[in-house]
Amino acid sequence: MKPHFKSLLPACAVSASLIALAAAFGFRGADPLDAKATDAAVTVLTTQILEKSQFAHQQLDEELAGKFLDRYLDTLDASRMVFLKSDLDEFAGSRKSLADATRKQGDTSLAHLIFRRYLQRLDQRVAFIANELKNGKFDFTADETYSYDRKDAPHPADIEAAQALWRQQLRYEYLQEKLAGKKEEDIVKTLGRRPGRTAETMRKLSDKAVLEIYLNSLAQIYDPHSDYMGPEQLKTFEIGMNLSLTGIGATLQSEDGYCKIMELVPGGPAARSGMLGNGDRIVGVSQKKDGEFTDLIDLPLSQAVELIRGKKGTSVFLNVIPAATTDDSARKTIAIVREEIKLEDQQAKAQIIDLPAGDNTQRIGVIELPAFYAGEGDGKGAPTSATADVTRIVTKLKQENVTGIILDLRRNGGGSLQEAIDLTGIFIPSGPVVQTRNLEGRLEVGRDRDGDVAYDGPLVVLTSRFSASASEIVAGALQDYGRAVIVGDTSTFGKGTVQTIIPLDRIMQSEGIVPGSDPGALKVTISKFYRPSGKSTQLEGVKSDIVIPSLTDLPEIGESDLGNPLPWDTVPAAKFTESNRVNPSLAALRTHSEKRVAQAPDFIELKSEIERFRKLRADKSVSLNQALRQKEKDELKARAETLKKERLARAAKPPAAYEVTLKNVTKPGLGELVKPKKPEIEIDPESDDETAAAAPAEDIILHEAQNILLDYCNLLKGQPVVSQR
Numbered sequence: 001m002k003p004h005f006k007s008l009l010p011a012c013a014v015s016a017s018l019i020a021l022a023a024a025f026g027f028r029g030a031d032p033l034d035a036k037a038t039d040a041a042v043t044v045l046t047t048q049i050l051e052k053s054q055f056a057h058q059q060l061d062e063e064l065a066g067k068f069l070d071r072y073l074d075t076l077d078a079s080r081m082v083f084l085k086s087d088l089d090e091f092a093g094s095r096k097s098l099a100d101a102t103r104k105q106g107d108t109s110l111a112h113l114i115f116r117r118y119l120q121r122l123d124q125r126v127a128f129i130a131n132e133l134k135n136g137k138f139d140f141t142a143d144e145t146y147s148y149d150r151k152d153a154p155h156p157a158d159i160e161a162a163q164a165l166w167r168q169q170l171r172y173e174y175l176q177e178k179l180a181g182k183k184e185e186d187i188v189k190t191l192g193r194r195p196g197r198t199a200e201t202m203r204k205l206s207d208k209a210v211l212e213i214y215l216n217s218l219a220q221i222y223d224p225h226s227d228y229m230g231p232e233q234l235k236t237f238e239i240g241m242n243l244s245l246t247g248i249g250a251t252l253q254s255e256d257g258y259c260k261i262m263e264l265v266p267g268g269p270a271a272r273s274g275m276l277g278n279g280d281r282i283v284g285v286s287q288k289k290d291g292e293f294t295d296l297i298d299l300p301l302s303q304a305v306e307l308i309r310g311k312k313g314t315s316v317f318l319n320v321i322p323a324a325t326t327d328d329s330a331r332k333t334i335a336i337v338r339e340e341i342k343l344e345d346q347q348a349k350a351q352i353i354d355l356p357a358g359d360n361t362q363r364i365g366v367i368e369l370p371a372f373y374a375g376e377g378d379g380k381g382a383p384t385s386a387t388a389d390v391t392r393i394v395t396k397l398k399q400e401n402v403t404g405i406i407l408d409l410r411r412n413g414g415g416s417l418q419e420a421i422d423l424t425g426i427f428i429p430s431g432p433v434v435q436t437r438n439l440e441g442r443l444e445v446g447r448d449r450d451g452d453v454a455y456d457g458p459l460v461v462l463t464s465r466f467s468a469s470a471s472e473i474v475a476g477a478l479q480d481y482g483r484a485v486i487v488g489d490t491s492t493f494g495k496g497t498v499q500t501i502i503p504l505d506r507i508m509q510s511e512g513i514v515p516g517s518d519p520g521a522l523k524v525t526i527s528k529f530y531r532p533s534g535k536s537t538q539l540e541g542v543k544s545d546i547v548i549p550s551l552t553d554l555p556e557i558g559e560s561d562l563g564n565p566l567p568w569d570t571v572p573a574a575k576f577t578e579s580n581r582v583n584p585s586l587a588a589l590r591t592h593s594e595k596r597v598a599q600a601p602d603f604i605e606l607k608s609e610i611e612r613f614r615k616l617r618a619d620k621s622v623s624l625n626q627a628l629r630q631k632e633k634d635e636l637k638a639r640a641e642t643l644k645k646e647r648l649a650r651a652a653k654p655p656a657a658y659e660v661t662l663k664n665v666t667k668p669g670l671g672e673l674v675k676p677k678k679p680e681i682e683i684d685p686e687s688d689d690e691t692a693a694a695a696p697a698e699d700i701i702l703h704e705a706q707n708i709l710l711d712y713c714n715l716l717k718g719q720p721v722v723s724q725r
Helices: 016-024 035-052 062-076 085-092 095-103 109-135 159-179 184-203 207-219 231-238 269-273 301-308 386-399 417-424 470-480 504-510 583-599 601-619 626-650 700-716
Strands: 145-147 227-229 250-255 258-264 281-286 315-321 332-337 349-357 360-368 374-376 405-408 431-438 443-448 459-463 485-488 497-503 521-530 621-623 657-660
Touching (some): 035 504, 062 207, 085 109, 109 159, 109 184, 109 207, 159 184, 207 227, 258 269, 349 386, 349 700, 360 700, 386 417, 417 470, 485 583, 583 601, 583 700, 601 700, 621 626
Antiparallel strands (some): 250 258, 258 281
């Protein structure tokens, strides 16, 4: 979300305690603070801003400080396999005094004490694993399992218990590599290098870097989108990289030692390849087709980014664990050519499709909108915007006599708030689109005021768990107005909050306090979004009128899976006029869709795979019996081949579809006939990709949305439903 905000600085005036703290360190007005005093001042200021800039306005008390300590420990030791119970008992002695020490004195000594103990335990793990790899026996014939989900597990009681966990994790990783076809000497080399590299990297972290981890843990106990950013992270954020993998168009996050794809840039090489998706984990990188892969597991994210980043036109080879797999030994290797991400690849586009409907055809339009962009252009003409572009496309679709339109927001993660308001206005005459509540509780209503309607016909909005922020504003408003049928996953992502960046040096210097180094910045939540009906989009998202089964409809994808999310709530409804177009048809639309989905072979297969996947995920453990694991892999591979043959046998000729882009939108005719695109990636024929069995060969979710649109068009005309696809 990229809305326009007033500065939050006046609401976060520096208290006397910060000035007193500076004086206690010998600050004399014009002199900059030393390193220790700067860190203390930054800690106090961070605490003050967080206390004021969140909706509960909660002071850092003993209870919240306890959560702060737990968050810091889990940030360092997410798998709860490094710190011992005795370590936690020792640190627990600071719980009562932590709140005052943090908010009044800016004391961060506990952060450094814990970090030193962390390094000590890492060294013990390095020595233990080296000895196990040298002298241990790796036999996988017994009937034993490994529980990989330790998010809520207790810490080991003592060093012997920790070593037992380290041994099981090592055996799990060893079998993963073995099942992936690695030679024993290569496995030993890879697994011996990981823990040592982690310990070495963490030991190189400066005191400033440790402070950043500590204060970021503090920020995230208030809500998952608040962050403390040190100078280097702030610089990265300001130049718009935000840990973006330059060259392939993806954003990574470090999670449990893995480099996890959080988002694909619309139109980027990774998105266009069709072989990478949100939640995939990149575990290896090579710069050559037959070159050695650099292991990325437990590698710091910044180093992983550097390995994937490269010159335009060069190839990078990625070893990936797909998101929809329950077997971490299931890997696929792909090659992607690094490219510049062209503006036109990220802009709105559409297809005009002639669908079979009984003995006739019906023409519909499908608009794909990757983001709510604004003020961007190619430098050759006026800045473009999502609303202006979609309006031009809608005009074209009407000229070609489409009977209905699908607005596809499945991969739209947000963008400009004003564009979300303006784009909603394409489909309604005027009225409130979004309500925004600030920290003081004041409501501002974002309205469409122009009175114009660019398109008044049947409308379906297609969403998924990845539809977030601005997408949720549009879908929620159109649902409240009864203007569109919302179809797709059970609900959207559920991010109904707004963040802003507060540079800390600006606040400190406004009070005459000069930090000795760049104090960084805070990203804090300052507003919440509400629909015209008064419902928040936070946490619950926008629920679909008609749910279509999909692999993305998982509770792990969404705001509710993030730590400390702000709650769902309501505000008074704004005054608006409902069109009530959808409700009269909704029961019939659901009935027809459910019948089609229940009978369609692709959906029958998909639902079976979804159920199998959920059961395996719920188990949260994996067998360490090699013969059993190999049998499962062989069966899965055979199943995937069978499914591919069955799909090929029943594949029908696709309907005629014509692509409408901003380049051809004003030209006469239907546009360019859509042809199958040549894959832009290379697939390793030896890879074991479990998702091959789960993912249909065609976009069956979009096809079902098209059926729903045809049904809707006919019901509005009072005609019988004839869609049969």
